[in-house]
Amino acid sequence: MGSEQQSGPAGVRKLAGAVSIQDVADAAQVSIATVSRVINGHQLVAIETAARVRAAIERLGFRPNRFAQGLMTRKSKLLGLAVPDLHGEFYSSILRAADTAARKAGYHLLVTTFDGTGKPAAEGDELISSLPMSLLDGMAVMITEPNSRALEYIRTSALPVVMIDLDPSGGDRDTILIDNTTGAREATEHLLSATPGSNLRFVGGPEANFDTVQRSRAFMSVLSERGITLRPDQVRFGDYTMEWGRRWAQEAASAGALKGCAVLAGNDEIAWGIMTAAQDGGLSIPGDVRVVGFDDTRLSTLTRPRLSTVHMPLAQIGTSAIELLARRIADPQASPEKVRLSTSLVKRETS
Amino acid sequence: MGSEQQSGPAGVRKLAGAVSIQDVADAAQVSIATVSRVINGHQLVAIETAARVRAAIERLGFRPNRFAQGLMTRKSKLLGLAVPDLHGEFYSSILRAADTAARKAGYHLLVTTFDGTGKPAAEGDELISSLPMSLLDGMAVMITEPNSRALEYIRTSALPVVMIDLDPSGGDRDTILIDNTTGAREATEHLLSATPGSNLRFVGGPEANFDTVQRSRAFMSVLSERGITLRPDQVRFGDYTMEWGRRWAQEAASAGALKGCAVLAGNDEIAWGIMTAAQDGGLSIPGDVRVVGFDDTRLSTLTRPRLSTVHMPLAQIGTSAIELLARRIADPQASPEKVRLSTSLVKRETS
DNA sequence: GTGAAAGCGCTAACAT
């Protein structure tokens, strides 16, 4: 009964060692339907029969085959989470929250990185299309850069999808909307309150990155609303690394342009890079240079002085995305929901 | 043909909107067997037929149902990775490396946290047993604390399993063995070279944690080999957080026992906590207090002065675990392999 | 090179 290698008429063989529902049924002297009912807690099975079945399941070490179950039910209790990277405080925080939320909702999490950058389009596409989507009950996707193809692929999928995005116009899908603007404006105004506009700087991440775009725009509009005309050197783009922050600060310092600055960094890492470069160069913070980071990762409480930063609701993003997904799966007909999450300044010691 | 809600004799209905292999076969005027061959790149299908099939697949947007495929092939191209937590540099590094390796090997990664602590045994068990194991082609499990039940569950599973462990005796499974001893000894000796043994401290993580056990033992044996008798206050346990490090240092400082110390911390976070507390208390590092961390996370390059630490091959752990798993899946008969990864001191500026 | 047909191990009517 499944314990022996067998050949049927068409030569299809059972897997040796695998215990099937039929084996349990035989052992418990019931039909497979009854076993199935016990497994799924369905209908009323006689208490005594159920006990017999459970004993058999236990004794044989039976585990239902999820493939077979899924084939009928079309459910796997698996959720996908696609983010640009798995590393660093930022994604790490989202991921952990998502995992916890998924568990709470009775799901498991399949993580995958997908390169937001639309570079070798074909390559990114493969990554995404290799995803065993039909095995997933739903999928949350975080969009940080333009990436038409892969996105299109997901968007047009029949799968329940939740987007983590900045763009409120983002289609008819459930969306977690993150608003960088309020926090970035707040930070800029805060900086402006003690430093002249011409000494303000924005040192951002990748120019194509949606967050960076939104953050820099907010920075610029606050200044322009105050009638301050920006010089090109006041807004720079690089990447989300400490090295970039340090490099920027070193260059600014050697041009004699760092002292007296108040800088809004694209994220906490960049801010940290700027801080170390400034401090290594003998500048004090916030005395000579004021710095505000972005994201409110744990990093910001680790620096000395502790970094003022714009809080990103990272855990909330992960949690909401999964909750939204679970809701969507439960009710596929519900109209698309938009969850708005906002950012705000956390004043600490560097500003 | 799958595009309409239908009822068969037993009332089983097709999913509306789902394109099946039969639909493709019909459209391409071939049998489903041929479509299957094209999908799987099998056998020689006439070049022209294949083209026709591919066109139909494309046109209909057909995606093979993974459940059905898995039911026959017993393969999902999904790997599980179970770690105690998903957060922080430590796990984050492992996870990213594992994800990359999995992708390279043609797999996707299902992550799950499982509480190493054997606390509410039943609860942990449920977490693990709710894992859709039969959906996975294999699983890598990181063990950091005793947890008999859940572990037993996984160990006895028929699934290919790779253990990430410290215990060389860890059974007949493939194992990534991490040796904390060499690094911890090296660090202790390094500290000892400029600080008297009675001023050495070990400030570890949770006492039950395997890493902490191994690290503290190495610390103690080096001292005892030198004929130094340890006082109880020289080895303390807490948790892997900066707060614990800070608390320890503050208490030591207020007992007047911090200055002159050389401490080996259980991880970089603890080390960082100790550093900040010492610096806040007006002590200089490494002048008044010498500190060595553990793990060589990015944190260690972020502190000022930069933290000496014991390098843990985190990326290597993730990569090797997945590679080993892939190898095991490819050849289930191969004899269990043990991959030994070791640790070593990275001298920076705090010691 | 292609098709027919037999299942893989389940779930869910339907019947009793």
Add this chain to the structure above:
DNA sequence: ATGTTAGCGCTTTCAC
């Protein structure tokens, strides 16, 4: 309360 049975959508012989 339990059994019978028809598939779910694929892969894989085997025959042609």
